[in-house]
Amino acid sequence: MSLEQTEDLKAFERRLTEIISQLQPVTGRWRMVLVFITICTATGAWSWLWDPDTSQVSFMQSLWNHPFFTLSCVMLVFLFLCGIHKRVVAPSIISSRCRQVLSDYNMSCDDTGKLILKPRPTT
Template sequence: MNDNMSVEQVQTEDLKAFEQRLTEVVGYLRPYAWRWTVLLIVIAVCTACGAWYWLLDEETSKVSFIQSLKNHPFFASSGSTLIILFMAGIHKRVISPAIITARCRKVLANFNMSCDDTGKLILKPPRSRSTPYRPNTRWPNDQQSDQTTHQHNQ
């Protein structure tokens, strides 16, 4: 830190660096999320088309389930692929930028800030001095300490 820099300048630079890193992370994840989304849509459409032909086949009701899947390998393979993709977490990869920004919003709320879907910081107006900051977490002894504080204030 330079001796000529004030605390506010350092804080501003820290916020800018955090915002830049957050936008980089979200920007990096977006193309991958888009690719996973396209893959998911393609496999889902293939599964739906295969299911349509599988259900329209008159043989399906006359043979065993395993034999009907053997008769329709396109449906069996696309359906299996779809199941494997969901088990591997494709649904999380599709929405990964939204997960990152939601978690950042939750943390930034403690600092009276937020961020948009691209990772840009949003500064909220300061809280009034009459209402001090109180975290949302409450400890089991808080009721007791609140009563003690209330008694001391009277």
């Protein structure tokens, strides 16, 4: 391997680790939002299901009687429609796609973006 190729690989690795590390704080915030809304929805669902009036009234009236559950459920659906599931796993998506591309060059990378050079196959 020439010095130029080595420098190119080092630059690629630095850029990949930089991209993945910059996504980590954003991913963490989206995970916290998702966990919070999920807990709110579960708490609202618990109170909605254990309410004795739920079985006595219509579905729409039952949802109207439990605005916390209704709003948190709507927010959860809205977040998934906006793509929160992709934002939560963005670093792993990038690293898995890089692994696919790097496999053609007999390399791989870990979840932080560090390159892993595999031994050359014997022919």
